Amino acid sequence: MGRDTPALDTILIAEKITLRFSGVRAIDDLSLSLRPGELLGIIGPNGAGKTSVLNCINGFYHPQGGRIIFAGRDITHLPPHLRAKAGLARTFQNIALYPGMSVLANIMSGRVIHMRANVVTNGIYWGPAERELLEHRARAEEIVDFLEMEEHRSHRVAELPYGVQKKVELGRALAMEPKLLLLDEPMAGMSADEKADMARYILELREVRRLPMILIEHDMGVVMDLCDRLVAMDYGKKIAEGPPDEIQRHPDVLRAYLGEATVA
């Protein structure tokens, strides 16, 4: 691959990413790309390095090798908050919300990167700051509506059940109006009903909004049903890539999940 601009039909390219923690290779020469509107799943056993890949993409980790190109721009050395501004949003495996704040406030916090008002205008409040706030609030309300959280709008996040907190996480990420959404186990610990709801939201994001997403999820049924394409990882390496039905039968994937003996 040359150094020139990447093809227009990719939103994200991760090229030969290598990440080491004092000798341990968490990610080993991994490449992946994502087309606009595509839903890519990353699967693999525990410790395969899935979350590390997301952390590299959104800038929490700095890989020792390789580069990351997002929307035609090399972001390898950009700090996380600038990547967020560039249009990258994510949810976390372990919920990372502001527990003392309301659902609405948490979602509004996702709007911060779009806020223009400054100390002066905010201090006066009336006028531009108020208009802007109303606009952000309207956006946040659209998300409340989308995720069907009207009932919880003004509840403190800490008082909500786990499944609802997970939805708030997604809501905050959506409030950033991202160009790419990284979902780290959005359904972990959810009930069957909640999972079905979450799957609906993800599908709608893909089908209606054409939002590209990378999804890490352990529920194979969900991954196989939702994703356009899968990347399977083991020990930091990409062991397979392709459409779900192909990956499902891939001998290396079976080996990684089930162990050597069963495949023979």
Place this chain on the structure above:
Amino acid sequence: MSAQAILERPMVVVPAAAVERLDTFPKRLRHNAERFGDRVAFREKEFGIWHEITWRQYLDHVRACAHGLYALGLRRGDIITLIGDNRPELYYLAMGAQAIGAISCGMYQDSLAEQLAQLIDFAGARFVFCEDQEQTDKIVEMEGRLPTVERIIVEDWRGMWRYNHPKLLAYSNLEAMGREADSRSPDWFDEMVAEGSGDDVAILCQTSGTTAMPKLAMLSHDNLLTQGDNFRIFERHISERDEFVGYLPFAWIGEQMFSFTLHQQIGFTVNFPEEPDTAQRDFREIGPHFTFAPARIYEGLHSQVTVRILDAGRIRRGIYNAAMRTGIRAVELEADGKPVPWVLRLARVLWYWTVYRPILDKIGMTRMRVAWNGGASLGPDYHKFFRAMGLNLKQIYGQTEIAGISCVHRDGQVRFWTMGAPIAHTEVRLSDEGEILERSPSVFLGYYRNHEATARSLRDGWLYSGDYGALDASGDVIMFDRMGDMLQKADGTRVAPRVIEDMLKFTPYISEAMVVGEGQPHLAAILNIDMRNAGKWAEDHDLAYTSYTDLSQKPAIVDLLRRLVRETNARLQPEWRIRRFVSLYKEFHPDDEEMTRTRKLRRGHITERYRDLITAIYGGASQFQAVVTIRYEDGRTAEMRPVVQILDVDV
């Protein structure tokens, strides 16, 4: 003897030189759009904000719907069924259909696909309105059984991006189509409306059908409008400046009475909550001036308040109890027509500002002038509870077949064991068997396509209510129970199970109760624990549990129930006392056909379903092994074998 109800002469409503007769709803609406113009007819909460819809806009939507429906082929006498949460769009369509002489028929939005299909097919509806994907899926799934349905109009298209069923049509497209047609022929709407007359059927209304399949009552514009007029004569306080919250199902006659009929007659504002889950909060934001709700709503509020109080500290609980004691004493004196001593009156004023009002504020009822209870009656204990807090809670009695209301409590004469007195132009008497019979201009036209049922309940202009009752000295109607639900014990004693059940349900830990004992030497009760409150109680007593089934059989919970049954028994005459009871492993539910959609018990079904359990109760067993088949949403089934304990209560 048939006591003729005392009739109050209504004031003359229509001026002598009658202008245009406003004998149909579309005519009323057109009149209101002129009269009220930009006043607020509806308010709907969306995206967290209350949006206002003026009377003029209401009419615009209705005109568009009428044109659109007509263009799609809906004609005079045709039926459109409406399924969805109570929202303005249902009113636009219902009124639009009525404008061209068609009939609107609301359906309960929580009905199963099977039940909806049965009703829609029976009605032979040509058009179905579905609020969202959930409802649409039910109809599309059942399409093979609905040959008459030509169009499915959907409001919220969300989640349906791949649906391309030829019968589906977006509500917004219907309106757009209609608006275009309206601009082409602006006089058409008025011509259509002018053709309508008061004796046209306006709505088909599902009756609760505790016995068999629900029936569809045909109500004309006249039925509904006379009903509203005759009711208003006794409730003159309602004005166009009032606020009302329409959060109950559109299909319910109560909503048809208030949000549809009285709304057109008086012109108050109807507010629609954002989602069913937010209804209570939205209700509180509006703080309506009056409300009409079925008993379960008041029962729910009561249990919420009591649980909060149980949760409060000892001092606050003490204050609350003292306040309620004062209130209840005063209310009891008032109900007996005795004077309330001034000390008590003074205490009530104090308690009102310190205790009652803050509680009423939490449930959005500080501005409320009157709260009516309709549908199933509310136990006297509940009446006392709310009235003690200063809420003017009154009973409404009536059936769908008489357009909802035939009796109401008179102000100053609220005796909570009665159903109140007949409204204007309404007569009530008893048959020789003790059945309550009613006659008024609002008695329905008959059941749709069901002559047999019509002939049974409509004889010589009298509506046979199917309720067993009595008339007290003042002319108030007393209703004990449904005729068919009265129990006769082995020794011939007649028992009204509902009276006992209401007392049991008043305790916060019991959500439902059914008393059995037909032909038996004594009575028994099947109880449903209230999951929330009993769960809370278990937590407070360090009792771990997994599920409803598990909790319902915990010895400590069963003991708690035994105590409650014993306390109830102490307040009943000896022949009416409960000897044995079970705590059922599941809640009665409409999906299992154990209750109607308005949450009335379907005793026949329950008796049938739990026949073995009831036999075990009367066989003297102390335990019963039930076999339950659970059907999951995806069609899988599983079997559960809970052991139910049968307990004795000393009488």
